[in-house]
Amino acid sequence: MTMIGLEIHCQLTNLNSKLFCSCKANYREFEINENICPICMGLPGSLPRLNQEAIKKATIIAMALNCSTPEKIAFFRKNYFYPDSPKNFQTTQLNIYGDTSVGGSGSIMVGDKKIRITRIQLEEDPGRLIYEGSSSKNQITLVDYNRAGTPLVEIVTEPDFETPKEVRDFLNILSDILTNLGVADPSLEGAMRADANVSIEGGKKVEIKNIGSFHDLEKATHFEITRQESLHARDIEIIQETRHWDDKRKITVSSRSKEEELDYRYFLEGDIPWIKMTSDIHEKLKSQMPESISSKKDRYVSKYNIPAQVADVLSSDKYYSDLFEESHTESNAKEVANIITTELMGLVDTREKREASKFTGKHLKELADSIQSGKISRNSSKNALHEILKTGKDLSTVISELDLGNVSDESELSAIITQVISEESQAVEQAKSNPQTINFLVGKVMQKTKGKADPVLTLELLKKQIGI
Amino acid sequence: MVTEEEIEHVSKLMKIEVDDHKEYVDKVHAMIDYFDILDSAGVESEEISMPEISISELREDEHIPFDEKLIEKLNHYKGTYVRAPKMSS
């Protein structure tokens, strides 16, 4: 029985400031060591100033993952020396004196499977090390502290995963939840990292660190399971240890055992009092939480009759559900959902494309309404969508500029139909004897109108003119 | 009993190179021995208490950059990096 557990670190980059100081939480736009202050540099005499919003966001995450949230929250010091850690200790959370981290004992469903969340804690990210120099002899270590102090939420799961695919699915669901809550942006580079622990046949647990992406996580867990199974098959003992993922060689490698000797000397952080989280704070946070993904999905299906699979796509991606919420009405909901999941999706599948897109909820509503009212055909709506995405112009402008409007004027249409009939005498004869084949003629009318003919009206008039 | 090995182990942990372990052993030994008195305090059942603060008293989430180029006042190298010694592993 394979058992995999995860330790996920997610940066709360949607916050404005770091966990203990007012430097920016999202450090990515700065020059080296530009986003620092005496506090996050741990200068002598500096003291942490806890970010109120970080506690709230972390608590919301805990609630969304069905965790219990304690009445008092505390911070601890984890003492170890490393150049990326200016104080040479990390301020983090532990549950030594009862439950004092932001959340615990939660769970989420991955398909039919329940994955238990052991605990959720707030802590600070260290700085970044950059290595220069070609060989280990002349290696120079450079440190950038812009990231030091960025708020992190650590989510620890029980070893409930049995396959790497379950892990991958879970991470996708978790990313969606975090994005939906508006607390983090997992698509940002380095914003979400995960370590795994793997054991087979109830044996010793092996920790795997240094996994760069979710894709690598799947690979790493797969490799590690295989490695352990092969040892087991040969009756070789699996040592409990920490291994790191070697991305070049695509294998896990045993880390120096130095880490095992480390004693973190955990104790309470004396500069931060315990934070009282009363029940009315919890109530308020709960009421401010955005609607959950599953709740949205249920609503889309039951209220608007949107097919389950479509509702799934809409609800799990905040970008789509936001668009949906902005643009739908009782009558056009299904159409809106359809446009998003068939036509729009392919055009905004990356973060850059979404940032560049000028297509808004207002546009979407207009488009859906216009298709429903016959102002524009579904075919033409694709072209319209492309154009609006690029230019942001409103629908009527685009329709007239690109001449996309449906030809629904009877006389105009009749004239075109007459022309087609005269050109396609053979098809007309066929249609008279086999009415099914009339679609060929409808197609020809479409061709002549560049797809803008109102199909219902076209069929009606064709039939009339042919006399069937 | 605090041995010289334990002193050596702890000084590695605390990243302080200690020249003459014997000198430290004697004094540290005496100090830690004195702490044995804690065993007779009879406090096993005591709870730890901590000061408390309510969430509203905590700092608002605002980005306020430090008003100076702090890195210029600290050790810097190759522009605005901080240099660390080479890492062993």
Added chain:
Amino acid sequence: MNLKISALDYVQEVKTGNISAEDFVSKTLEQIQNVDDKLHAFLSVNDKAVDQAREIDKKIKSGQKVGDCFGMPISIKDNMCIKDSKTTCASKMLEDFVAPYDATVISKLKQQDAIFVGKVNMDEFAMGLTTEFSAYGPSKNPWNIDCVPGGSSGGSAVSVSAFECVASLGSDTGGSVRNPASFCSTVGYKPTYGLISRYGLISYANSIEQIGPLTRTVKDTAFMLNMIAGLDPNDNTTIDNQNQDYLSNIESGIEGKKIGIIKEMMGEGIDPAVLSATKDAISKLESLGAICEEISLDMVKYSVAAYYTITATEAGSNLARYDNLRYGYDFPLEGYEFNSYISKARRNFGPEVTRRMIIGGFVPSAGHAGKYFLKALKVKSKLTKEINNAFQKFDFLIAPTVPILPFKIGEKIDDPVSLFLVDINTVTANLTGKPAISIPYAISNGLPIGIQLIADSNNDKSLLQAAYALEQTVSLPEVPI
């Protein structure tokens, strides 16, 4: 020019125009020149002090609003950050460190037009009781230069006592303000934990330490408190003192107040002169209408062990940041690997700091935490309960500040445990967060004795009232410098 005046008198003299700030500060710097070679209170002197005083005189003359200090010269223990000034904590590890920001207490005093005449000596990183552990040499007691001035705020006490400044700010983790105040015959104050912001105070044991003033009179301490106490958003452990005025009604007396005499602080090992001075103080208080009675705080017996266990643990962590990478002293890292560089760089800590850090690595470590660190925390809890119970019955507690007289330099430096026990009367107030004050009470064979009063949390105002009452019962000889 009479330098031997209190802060309040100084302010009055300058306000009324009898003296100018420039003259007074000038004379103060002269005094420093005259005596500091012998006493070594100062690590650095502010060479712009006279210019700054001149500016304040200008402000006064032009009728502009002037801060409450009116250019009063104050010394600052060298573990508090003054922007663009060296801040060394009397350590070689911070030899070149220049603080890029002001501590909150410094900003507040700057706003009140105080003048920082220099940074004063201390035990390295505030770990010590005699200022002998300074990496820059010990300070001497102005009452007897063969004797220690106490510590760790030795330089603060010496500079106030020898008229090298009018007042000083020190820090008190286990008695480090009260102890040197007692040894040098000045007033020394440790406020309720959280009353004064620690932002900019270089941490030694952050869960129990406080900045505290050393002054010539109790009223001066109240005056200082008015300027520096209060809630600070930069320090989450500060409390709201509702802008309390500590000077008003300070003379309201002690009639009817109940005072508990702490049995465990008057016991074995106490110097007879200290015991007799304490008894004398008690009878003076009784004659003023106080009711004095003995009380036992059983946990005091374990308080020193608990104190050193807790502070070593916190110090081990608070001093971990000194790896000489971002700031510190000149020591190039070419050719070193990370662990060997830091370990070598940190050899620049003095022997006492090194010992404390080794202890601080040992007592909270996984194998030993239960026996030492966690037990110490429990002693702290129980002691707090005991003293809280005492304050159900008593308004104040009394004991000598230090059970012995100032001793010779070098006398206790090789006996750490004997040195520990000098703290036995003072650590309780730190462990329990209670305000405590040392008032100069007697001189015995030329050596000062201070009496300590302790009050319940947030009762700083009434503590100062009691201290004032006691202070008024004595008239002490002048320091023989």
